[in-house]
Amino acid sequence: MVSFYGVANSISGDKYSKILIENAYVRATIPGTSISSAYMEIENKSGETITLMSVNSSASPRIEFHQHTMHNGMMRMRKLNTIDIKPKERVKLQPSGLHLMLFDVTPPLKAQEHIELTLNFSNKKYIAVQLPVYSPVQEKTAQKASSKMHKHHH
Numbered sequence: 001m002v003s004f005y006g007v008a009n010s011i012s013g014d015k016y017s018k019i020l021i022e023n024a025y026v027r028a029t030i031p032g033t034s035i036s037s038a039y040m041e042i043e044n045k046s047g048e049t050i051t052l053m054s055v056n057s058s059a060s061p062r063i064e065f066h067q068h069t070m071h072n073g074m075m076r077m078r079k080l081n082t083i084d085i086k087p088k089e090r091v092k093l094q095p096s097g098l099h100l101m102l103f104d105v106t107p108p109l110k111a112q113e114h115i116e117l118t119l120n121f122s123n124k125k126y127i128a129v130q131l132p133v134y135s136p137v138q139e140k141t142a143q144k145a146s147s148k149m150h151k152h153h154h
Contacts, residue, residue: 018046051122060102111135
């Protein structure tokens, strides 16, 4: 799994960020479609809440934050304007939960490729991350590995 830490470029001149990004990947586009989704874990190691304001990429002109929720037994997806990450907390963007939606993706995203996303945070920091493009099989393998890594014994 790829981790990005202290890769943050800062508009304010501070070279190191307290934002950790792990287990990031983007889903390969399904033939005939131009949408995809991206997933990652974002950890805020600072003492104050930071907000993910926007994400951009040359691969997609429009990237939105979406949240799946269950409502009366129906899975619904709603768009969010921002994502808040509280101090010392980790937010997991994952299938059937909070995630990034990429629209009008061109060219199609194929497994084994990489795309760059730039995450823009409220503290004037932005982090450019290289995300591998995963096929459905690679995605299942990555999810299993990620869930094993985060199981804690009490």
